[in-house]
Amino acid sequence: MEELNALFHGFSVALTPFNLVLMLVGITLGVIIGVLPGLGGANGIAILLPLTFTMSPTSAIIMLSCIYWGALFGGAITSILFNIPGEPWSVATTFDGYPMAQQGQAGEALTAAFTSSFVGALVAVLMFTFIAPLVAKFALKFGPPEFFAVYLLTFCSFVGTGKGNPFKVIASMMLGFAMAAVGIDTVTGQLRLTFGFTELLSGFHFLVAVIGLFGIGEILLSMEEGLSFSGHTAKINPKIVLETWKKLPRYWATSVRGCIIGCWMGIIPGGATPASFMSYGVARKVSRNGDKFGTGQIEGVVAPETAAHAAGTSALLPMLTLGIPGSPTAAVLLGGLLIWGLQPGPLLFVEQKEFVWGLIASMYLGNVVGLIVVLTMVPLFAAILRVPFSIIAPLIVVICAIGAYTVKNNLLDVGLMVFFGIMGYVFKKLDYPLAPLVLALVLGDAAESAFRQSMLISQGDMSVFFSNWLVGGMTGLALLALFWPLISKVISRLRPAASGGGAA
Amino acid sequence: MENSKDIEQRAVRVVTVDLAVAAIILALGALVVYESVRLGAKWGADGPEAGYFPFYIGALICICGAAVTVQSLLGLKSDRATFVTYEQFKLVLVVLLPTIAYAVGVWMVGIYVSSILFIALFMKFAGHYSWLRSAAVAGPVMVAAFLMFEIWFKIPLPKGPVERLLGF
Numbered sequence: 001m002e003e004l005n006a007l008f009h010g011f012s013v014a015l016t017p018f019n020l021v022l023m024l025v026g027i028t029l030g031v032i033i034g035v036l037p038g039l040g041g042a043n044g045i046a047i048l049l050p051l052t053f054t055m056s057p058t059s060a061i062i063m064l065s066c067i068y069w070g071a072l073f074g075g076a077i078t079s080i081l082f083n084i085p086g087e088p089w090s091v092a093t094t095f096d097g098y099p100m101a102q103q104g105q106a107g108e109a110l111t112a113a114f115t116s117s118f119v120g121a122l123v124a125v126l127m128f129t130f131i132a133p134l135v136a137k138f139a140l141k142f143g144p145p146e147f148f149a150v151y152l153l154t155f156c157s158f159v160g161t162g163k164g165n166p167f168k169v170i171a172s173m174m175l176g177f178a179m180a181a182v183g184i185d186t187v188t189g190q191l192r193l194t195f196g197f198t199e200l201l202s203g204f205h206f207l208v209a210v211i212g213l214f215g216i217g218e219i220l221l222s223m224e225e226g227l228s229f230s231g232h233t234a235k236i237n238p239k240i241v242l243e244t245w246k247k248l249p250r251y252w253a254t255s256v257r258g259c260i261i262g263c264w265m266g267i268i269p270g271g272a273t274p275a276s277f278m279s280y281g282v283a284r285k286v287s288r289n290g291d292k293f294g295t296g297q298i299e300g301v302v303a304p305e306t307a308a309h310a311a312g313t314s315a316l317l318p319m320l321t322l323g324i325p326g327s328p329t330a331a332v333l334l335g336g337l338l339i340w341g342l343q344p345g346p347l348l349f350v351e352q353k354e355f356v357w358g359l360i361a362s363m364y365l366g367n368v369v370g371l372i373v374v375l376t377m378v379p380l381f382a383a384i385l386r387v388p389f390s391i392i393a394p395l396i397v398v399i400c401a402i403g404a405y406t407v408k409n410n411l412l413d414v415g416l417m418v419f420f421g422i423m424g425y426v427f428k429k430l431d432y433p434l435a436p437l438v439l440a441l442v443l444g445d446a447a448e449s450a451f452r453q454s455m456l457i458s459q460g461d462m463s464v465f466f467s468n469w470l471v472g473g474m475t476g477l478a479l480l481a482l483f484w485p486l487i488s489k490v491i492s493r494l495r496p497a498a499s500g501g502g503a504a
Numbered sequence: 505m506e507n508s509k510d511i512e513q514r515a516v517r518v519v520t521v522d523l524a525v526a527a528i529i530l531a532l533g534a535l536v537v538y539e540s541v542r543l544g545a546k547w548g549a550d551g552p553e554a555g556y557f558p559f560y561i562g563a564l565i566c567i568c569g570a571a572v573t574v575q576s577l578l579g580l581k582s583d584r585a586t587f588v589t590y591e592q593f594k595l596v597l598v599v600l601l602p603t604i605a606y607a608v609g610v611w612m613v614g615i616y617v618s619s620i621l622f623i624a625l626f627m628k629f630a631g632h633y634s635w636l637r638s639a640a641v642a643g644p645v646m647v648a649a650f651l652m653f654e655i656w657f658k659i660p661l662p663k664g665p666v667e668r669l670l671g672f
Binding site: 165167168170171174175177178181185187188190192193195216219220223224388390391393394395397398401402405406409411414415417418421422425426429430432448451452455460 | 518521522525529532533536539543547552553554555556557558561562564565567568569571572575587588592595596598599600602603604606607610611615619622623626627630631632633641645646649653660661662
């Protein structure tokens with residue numbers, strides 16, 4: 001098959017010594033980033049992005065995506081050992097992971113987490129290898145209305161599947177769009193929303209927003225708990241690993257479910273975080289030991305980790321083929337692609353074969369290397385967290401500041417970073433979701449230009465979004481997703497009897 | 505953090521902050537709408553005007569801001585959930601205020617000097633380390649950073665009078 005040929009070519013690109021070193025460095029950095037609070041996947045990649053300007057785009061994306069895998073693995077370490085989720089998608093891992101550690105089974109929990117992550121990611125990459133080119137070919141048929149419909153679907157899914165106050169979700173999203181609109185309007189050349197400040201000519205850069213919202217904001221939040229961490233030691237040796245591996249196949253069904261949920265959520269795009277929660281919830285309902293979840297069931301670790309990694313990996317699929325990032329971290333990677341002059345989308349597969357398949361090959365390798373790295377170095381990574389917060393906190397702030405500055409060599413961005421930090425702190429506490437904001441900031445200009453082009457084509461007729469089955473289908477789905485909470489409430493009211501009024 | 509009935513910790517309630525933030529969002533939305541109208545939010549001669557898209561964004565922001573404002577007002581009397589206690593907030597300020605000072609410092613004297621001062625002073629006053637230990641961490645870290653950024657990666661970071669004296 002054509003894909004296998006391309007894949008092998010990709011392996012030859014990925015297996016150069018330089019790229020292998022980058023992979024190792026990336027994964028190690030990624031795990032450290034995943035372990036440290038305040039420095040998360042999206043944030044860490046955002047900071048390191050400018051450093052990769054000196055490398056070729058292929059090497060750069062290999063390193064950055066390995067950081068991504070590392071962060072996916074690393075978030076589990078702190079969740080299990082310290083009951084502190086290093087990443088938002090590791091929250092569900094704390095439910096059963098930490099109790100396991102408390103009962104002295106930290107090594108088993110960690111092995112289970114890493115192995116499940118590996119499996120989830122591998123399945124997603126396999127799916128990626130064969131489906132991505134298909135999606136890319138399909139996406140060649142997309143015109144501006146189709147692209148806008150996809151963006152619409154993305155954003156409406158957030159509102160529809162989000163659990164919180166829908167007004168807050170929409171507000172967050174719209175604020176992101178508004179921020180994206182600041183600066184020079186590319187079509188008319190007019191200045192928008194700058195209010196006379198020349199510093200705002202280039203608008204808000206999403207990297208600065210990400211570093212501030214997720215980085216500084218996270219540190220401010222962590223400070224509420226005080227300046228001390230204490231956690232459980234983890235003994236992880238080959239014997240424990242092998243014994244856990246013997247136990248894991250029992251949970252193959254949970255694994256499969258996790259993979260399916262993860263791949264689906266990564267693509268649609270929901271992201272790794274909702275995927276992990278959904279998988280945990282489903283596993284709890286379906287499993288024989290469901291009622292023991294929360295007390296230290298190994299299945300309760302397998303479910304969320306498989307899904308989170310499958311989602312995190314498959315989030316790259318829509319990113320590469322359609323230019324739609326499936327998660328905030330994928331959004332940052334997308335931004336990176338744009339900065340390097342690579343246009344994600346169907347043409348990427350045609351014009352930049354080496355880049356795409358080198359990346360896909362590195363996904364296989366990265367996960368294998370990642371698994372080995374984390375299994376062997378857990379005590380080391382856990383030790384990092386023993387460094388007192390009063391040393392780590394200022395170091396992280398300095399790293400964030402450097403990251404923010406190097407985006408555009410603009411001093412204002414450091415101040416903006418602090419501002420976004422405060423905003424991130426307040427928003428997180430008030431349950432204004434940050435993911436839609438970041439996505440809107442990254443995609444805002446693209447979405448707007450797709451809209452305007454569609455309007456130009458149709459001369460102002462909105463029905464262009466229903467003009468053919470593809471566009472109409474997506475727009476319809478989008479509207480369905482948007483109003484789903486309302487619709488499901490109406491449906492449940494129309495079915496009274498049965499389970500005496502208990503809605504989810 | 506235990507909140508027993510006799511030790512009523514002074515705190516700010518969620519609804520209060522929710523209300524304030526929602527009001528700010530409403531105001532921001534109004535600002536966006538105003539700007540959109542100024543740019544022209546209708547159909548121009550050759551397609552939508554610059555303010556067309558932002559107008560609807562601003563309108564949605566206003567609607568959502570208003571909705572959350574109303575929701576908060578309705579819960580103002582009854583909702584007792586705590587946003588942050590004064591104790592917790594003091595801890596947050598321990599990081600926030602120095603960070604703001606640090607950002608100003610980066611602007612005024614460059615990043616290397618500010619970072620050394622920031623790290624060292626934070627370790628000393630928030631972490632209660634000795635001057636020696638604080639300097640021992642702050643100094644080498646920033647010297648390493650200097651070598652890495654200025655000399656190895658050749659990525660210029662903001663510098664100030666001290667670096668100019670040293671010839672950079």
